[in-house]
Amino acid sequence: MSTVKQIMALVKQELQSARRTRYVIFTFVLMPIFMWGLQGGVQMLLGFVMGSSQEGVTIFFVNYDEGNTTFDLNLGDEFLDKLKNATQTNTSILHGAKINHIKYVNMDYDDLYQKIHNSETASDYTPCIIIPKNFTQVYLDFNVTEGDIPPVVELYSLPGGIIGSSMLEAGVWSIVSEFNIVEYHKVVSFASSPVIFSKEEGAASSYGLGFVAMISIMVAVLAPAPFVSTSFAGEREKKTMESLLALPISRFNILLSKLLAGMALIGIFALMNIAGLFLFSAMIDVAAGSIGEEEYSSIFAIEPSPIMLVLVVSMMLLSAFVAIGIGISLASLTNDVRSAESMYNMFMMVPAMGVGFIGMFGGIPERAFGGAGVILYIIPWAHSISILSKGLYPQTYASSALTRGLPGGGIAMDLVIHFGYLIIVILICLFIASKVFEREGILT
Amino acid sequence: MNIIEIENLTKRFKDNVALDNVSLTIQRGEVFGLLGPNGAGKTTLIRLLIGLIKPTSGTARIQYNGLGPFDINKDIMEIRKKASLLPQEADVYENLTAKENIMYYGQIYGNVPNGEVRRRTEELIDMIGLRGRENDITKEFSGGMKRKVLVARALVMDPDLIFLDEPTTGIDILGARTVRNLIKRLAKELNKTVILTTHDLSEVEELCDRVGILVKGKLAAIGSPDELEQQFTRAHLEDVFIGLTTGEGVLEEDLTTKKRRGFISRILRRR
Known part of the structure; x- marks a missing residue:
């Protein structure tokens, strides 16, 4: 019980500090609304041209x-x-x-x-x-x-x-x-x-699903940057780390507490993302009505079903967990917040954007993606997008399941693999982060 | 009775020997000063005793009232439950109020009810003279006020053993006076053991029962300020310190045999 109380005290302090910091309000509360609103506005104004995935449609x-x-x-x-x-x-x-x-x-x-x-x-x-x-x-x-x-x-x-x-x-x-x-x-x-298979809802717009995946992944991965940087490198920069480490709480529990605080913030963020999603959907409907371009509505509109919302939130939490795990290790190696944020963005931005854009164009769940898919699936967030796509449309993607042809293979096994991969990556990241955090050099 | 017994404690960082075979004891209720030039090993010693770093060799045992002895190689969490550290370079959490800063640390100790933590926090706020500002965000505090909050934070759980690394640095005269009076009270009235590092020798002379002088990781001298002045035949502790740290040599006199070793190069005297 004492350990739990210690961890809760740490989490409370992190959240209290975050609450009084402007970046949190912007990043975790306003940014999802802003991103979705911006996308809705851009689509309304500019329209969109179909591009092709890496191997062509x-x-x-x-x-x-x-x-x-x-x-x-x-x-x-x-x-x-x-x-x-x-x-x-x-x-x-x-x-x-x-x-x-x-x-x-x-x-x-x-x-x-x-x-x-x-x-x-x-x-x-x-x-x-x-x-x-x-x-x-x-x-x-x-x-x-x-x-x-x-x-x-x-x-x-x-x-x-x-x-x-x-x-x-x-x-x-x-x-x-x-x-x-x-x-x-x-x-x-x-x-x-x-082509609608039984028990699946026909998507109002499959492009909309890709859009959801892209925005959710990118923001889930990039949003924690200020928190992770401040929470770890910031403690060293502001000279609060040594006092904290001298308390009767293990470094692992300190790490865990900061992680839990980060996940709490991501939870808020995921809910705001859902709100943004509804905003986007409403904006598209308004745009479609005002300009009579009904195909725009059909292209971009998203019909948030309960299962979609659950999968989106799960996908975001898992993706953010991975990102925070990696970010903690990076931040623990740097001495100041700016360096930590730069490293975080450098490591996260390119794979997150790459996966996000490819996911938007539906390339990830497709077997036809070929050899490049092997490289893509090394990136944890490709698995997050696959969970969303295959979770929503299991029959649709049955024919392109990774494990099709294997005994017991199919979408269910694919989902197990995707979840399992994310969990393993999270555990590896936490292990590395704990080792980095345990170094004596973290004090200097 | 000894609260700390240090035996042959050594810490090596790659090629650098930060602490070299240091042995000493510290008694309960004592204010023990650690002196030395920058890089002498003072902070390293404190970090070893509080378990922030591990020794390369040697050990130290800490005995509290009715608890212990605890070995720094094995029982560091137990040591920390009754010890606190105020590092040299420490800062408050600027987004928290003074009260929140202090209570936060109290809650980390985990095994004390929140009510008790709150009571102690209120006591300390009065003690350090922050009443009226306790609910203000510490981002707005001056350096001296922040230091007071840090001292209060270090004391919130009523530790038996307190490590203070330059506690009056950056504080105004009145604030420094408050902290010194607090240290005296902790030791004399409350029987706390305080290990103090400082560069202010007047502070050492005022507060410390005994002083250990570290030079290049070795314990060059140990004793009360008066004993050291007598031993090295100096009028002031500062002269002893400068002599030991600059390597200019000091006159050593064996008080029992009154023999003069005689390797004086230059003697600084101050009247």
């Missing part, structure tokens, strides 16, 4: 169109040309994507449809644009005043990052629009169908 295109021999016309081929042009055009929302129109060309429609809607194989066949066999003929025969049914372009995608993103939908829609010659009563209809 591959869109499968299957043209069953039999064309029209009389007019020597195959609109399916024309669609493919326009699609390819769009991927080369800097201003196009599809810029950077890769079109693969060869791979599944020999599959028949029913087989292809089955593969797309099979959770084990879906990621190998999506996103997929299908032009039906009577596309050109229906288009030529179509007359809107006669109440005909227009030809359909079908797009099947998985929610989760850019590959299933509504960005793709918006890009394809813009090409579809080029076929719509309303004055000649010629239109093409566009059926964009996210």
Whole structure:
């Protein structure tokens, strides 16, 4: 009980000091609101262009169109040309994507449809644009005043990052629009169908999920910097360390207390992040309503479900725990707050931003990420993003599970691996931090 | 009765011998002064006794009233429960009030009810003359006031053994007087043992029952100020100190045999 009381006294002191420090109010309370509000504002003002992940977004295109021999016309081929042009055009929302129109060309429609809607194989066949066999003929025969049914372009995608993103939908829609010659009563209809597996909510916007992951990770990793620096290097700089270490409390308990105080602050931060998330969602809805750009709403809006909120908070806490663990070791090696903060940002910023941006574009959970994924998964926060993605959409990502093919493999095992990796990293960081903190040199 | 017994205590930092085979005893209720030039090993000795660093060799045992003896190599937490340290370079937590600073340390001791900590804190606030400012954030305090808070913080849990590393540095004359009176009271009335380092020899002469002079990690001399002055045939302790630390040599006289060793190079006298 005495040890608990000591630790609580230390935690209380840390939180009291933090409460009276301006950086805490800004970093932990205002910054999440600011970040989400800023992002919402930027998106409202500037829009967004679909970029590609490191290995490029591959869109499968299957043209069953039999064309029209009389007019020597195959609109399916024309669609493919326009699609390819769009991927080369800097201003196009599809810029950077890769079109693969060869791979599944020999599959028949029913087989292809089955593969797309099979959770084990879906990621190998999506996103997929299908032009039906009577596309050109229906288009030529179509007359809107006669109440005909227009030809359909079908797009099947998985929610989760850019590959299933509504960005793709918006890009394809813009090409579809080029076929719509309303004055000649010629239109093409566009059926964009996210592949929804049972028990999963169709994401209002998979891009939104990537956005949540990016913002949450980056801020969870970077926000603790001032606290960690002040709490450790700051004690040395301000000459309070020696007195503290001379008290009848072990250095490990001092370390643990500071860690707990940091996690308490991160908890506040996570809640403010959730508030920011709702703010962002509301701003997008307002923007979509005011400018009539409904695709923006569908692209960026986030529907915070309870499970999403729980996963976001868990992801942030775990990520921050890792960051604080690493930060403690770094701060214990420096003599002043500025050096500690610089080192912290130097070590954390690049991997956090890298993982955040790649996570935003949905590259992390995808098996197709290939060899670069091995390097990416060394970074602990890649696992945090994977927990969020796979936790929310287990069936969606089943076909791209890391452990697919292993006995008992699948999303459940993937999640265990991701959690386990984070826990191991946390324990290693704490071990290193405790050793650094135990040095006699920490006094000088 | 001895509260501290130090035996052949040595501390080496890589190639530097900070403390070299020091042996001495300190008695209960004594105010023991540690003198020496910068780098002599005074702070190293204190840090060893409070367990901030580990000795390279040797040991020290600390015996409290009815508790111990505790070995610095094994029982450091037990030692710290009844000891406190005011380091030379120490500061308050600037975002806490004076009262919070003092209470915080009291609560770290863990085994005392908060009510008792609060009572002691109020006593100390009166004792050090901070009444009226106890709820002010210490960021606004002068250096001297901060030092008072630090002294109070070191005393909050009523330790038996107190290490004060230059406690009156940076304090005004009145504040220094308050701290000195407090040290006298701690030792004489409350029977606390105080180990004190200072560069103010008048303070040593006023407060210390005995003095140990460290030079390059070795214990060059030990005794009461009067004994040292007699032993080294100097009118003032300062002369003894300067002689020992500069290596100019001092006249050593064996008081029992009255033999003169005779390696005088220069003698400084002050009347």
